[in-house]
Amino acid sequence: IFLRCGSSSLFSCSFWSSAMGGAQSQESKMAEDKPEAQPAEEAPEPEEVDVDQEKEEGEKEEAEVPGDDDVKSSKLASLTSFVKAEGRPVQWILDRCNGHERVMNPNSKPCCCALYPNGFLKLFPGLFESNPFMEWFGRVGCVPPTAFRTRRAIFLIVMIFSSIGWICMLLADMSMSKDYNVLRKFGFSDGDVKFAFADDEFNIVEGKTKIHVGVRAVAWTRSVANVSLAEIIALQDIVDIDAYVADNTVTERFVTGFDEFCDGDSRVFFVNPSQCNACEDASTKMVRGLIMPTVFYFFTFKNDWLRFWPNYDVNCQKVMSFFVGSITIALALRTFFKYRNDCFNSFREGEFCFYSNSTIAKECPRIYNDEAEQPENATEEEFFEQVQKATDISWSKIKWDAGNGFILLGTAVFVRLFSMLSNLTVPTPSITRDRDEQWEYERLAKQQEAAKSEYFLPW
Numbered sequence: 146i147f148l149r150c151g152s153s154s155l156f157s158c159s160f161w162s163s164a165m166g167g168a169q170s171q172e173s174k175m176a177e178d179k180p181e182a183q184p185a186e187e188a189p190e191p192e193e194v195d196v197d198q199e200k201e202e203g204e205k206e207e208a209e210v211p212g213d214d215d216v217k218s219s220k221l222a223s224l225t226s227f228v229k230a231e232g233r234p235v236q237w238i239l240d241r242c243n244g245h246e247r248v249m250n251p252n253s254k255p256c257c258c259a260l261y262p263n264g265f266l267k268l269f270p271g272l273f274e275s276n277p278f279m280e281w282f283g284r285v286g287c288v289p290p291t292a293f294r295t296r297r298a299i300f301l302i303v304m305i306f307s308s309i310g311w312i313c314m315l316l317a318d319m320s321m322s323k324d325y326n327v328l329r330k331f332g333f334s335d336g337d338v339k340f341a342f343a344d345d346e347f348n349i350v351e352g353k354t355k356i357h358v359g360v361r362a363v364a365w366t367r368s369v370a371n372v373s374l375a376e377i378i379a380l381q382d383i384v385d386i387d388a389y390v391a392d393n394t395v396t397e398r399f400v401t402g403f404d405e406f407c408d409g410d411s412r413v414f415f416v417n418p419s420q421c422n423a424c425e426d427a428s429t430k431m432v433r434g435l436i437m438p439t440v441f442y443f444f445t446f447k448n449d450w451l452r453f454w455p456n457y458d459v460n461c462q463k464v465m466s467f468f469v470g471s472i473t474i475a476l477a478l479r480t481f482f483k484y485r486n487d488c489f490n491s492f493r494e495g496e497f498c499f500y501s502n503s504t505i506a507k508e509c510p511r512i513y514n515d516e517a518e519q520p521e522n523a524t525e526e527e528f529f530e531q532v533q534k535a536t537d538i539s540w541s542k543i544k545w546d547a548g549n550g551f552i553l554l555g556t557a558v559f560v561r562l563f564s565m566l567s568n569l570t571v572p573t574p575s576i577t578r579d580r581d582e583q584w585e586y587e588r589l590a591k592q593q594e595a596a597k598s599e600y601f602l603p604w
Contacts, residue, residue, distance in 0.1 A: 286572035310560030332357035412539035434480030
């Protein structure tokens with residue numbers, strides 16, 4: 146009876162055995178024929194439990210060591226979940242990207258849809274917005290997130306400065322031109338050269354040259370007095386020599402490449418022979434170094450403009466403004482120092498006397514003083530003797546200054562740095578990192594959509 150019914154139903158089986166009569170004796174005989182049945186029934190039970198435990202342990206071990214395909218699919222699923230922010234509220238991001246922010250003054254938004262947050266936020270909100278780094282960077286700042294007037298004032302100033310900086314970059318790019326008038330206004334460096342030399346007829350030729358060095362070419366303004374020495378001697382007691390020379394001065398304007406710039410002008414050699422190709426070699430890199438910062442400058446200007454509206458500000462805009470601003474400054478500074486070190490530093494500056502083969506003379510003839518005029522105490526014979534000695538030597542005085550293009554580039558860098566630091570002082574709104582606010586926004590959006598659907602007419 147115990148083997149058939151088990152220990153849990155022993156009482157009920159005993160009751161039925163007494164009622165069954167003859168069945169009881171048969172069951173008793175069966176029990177007597179198998180006296181070791183009770184100890185045998187306890188042994189199989191632990192054996193069955195052990196088998197089940199071994200199976201479960203085996204299944205666990207197989208689960209702990211999945212196949213390569215399972216690992217890859219699991220990693221891909223987790224990566225996709227992170228990038229798309231699955232399980233996290235993203236409606237507030239979608240509304241800002243679409244220009245339909247619902248909570249903070251929905252009518253206050255950028256004037257153009259092109260100024261809304263980037264569309265990549267809608268596709269990959271977890272990668273570009275809702276992740277620990279973006280939320281930490283958005284929290285950085287000293288202005289309270291709810292101080293909307295203060296942040297608007299700051300970003301108004303930033304936008305004005307950014308506009309000025311972008312204009313400066315565009316004007317600095319004009320130095321890439323090969324037009325004379327453009328280079329004269331926006332060259333990277335300006336040279337003021339005075340020169341004098343004796344020609345084959347022993348006449349002193351005086352003149353001045355204005356040089357405007359750009360990124361790809363050089364603009365020249367050469368003024369030469371078309372007056373012979375005999376005229377000066379004959380008229381020096383009759384007319385004002387300076388006015389007479391000015392009236393008879395011929396001015397030429399032209400543009401050359403860096404290769405001709407190295408050859409000099411009016412027997413004046415502006416570059417050391419060992420650095421003759423310095424500007425030409427650096428030209429291509431400087432062109433790229435001007436174009437790329439200008440493009441990046443536009444994107445930082447857009448980010449600053451967007452952050453003016455707190456209901457459309459996001460962590461991504463602040464990070465991108467800082468990151469792209471840093472790239473802009475780095476590229477602009479690279480161009481700035483590239484020109485100064487490789488090109489500008491190769492120019493000669495000071496007072497020089499040159500032989501016709503570009504070698505610098507150790508001593509200038511007496512006829513050449515600072516103004517290339519006749520010494521006061523020299524007789525006419527001594528003067529002509531000095532002129533004859535100077536026929537193979539020219540005199541020059543060279544002075545270099547930073548051009549407008551170079552100054553504008555430096556101004557753009559300074560303005561971009563100011564704008565970038567101003568961005569750091571203003572944190573993003575609290576909804577960009579507060580999950581409770583984001584879920585509340587999600588609930589509000591669903592309520593509004595549900596209310597709209599009640600009055601929707603299919604036709």
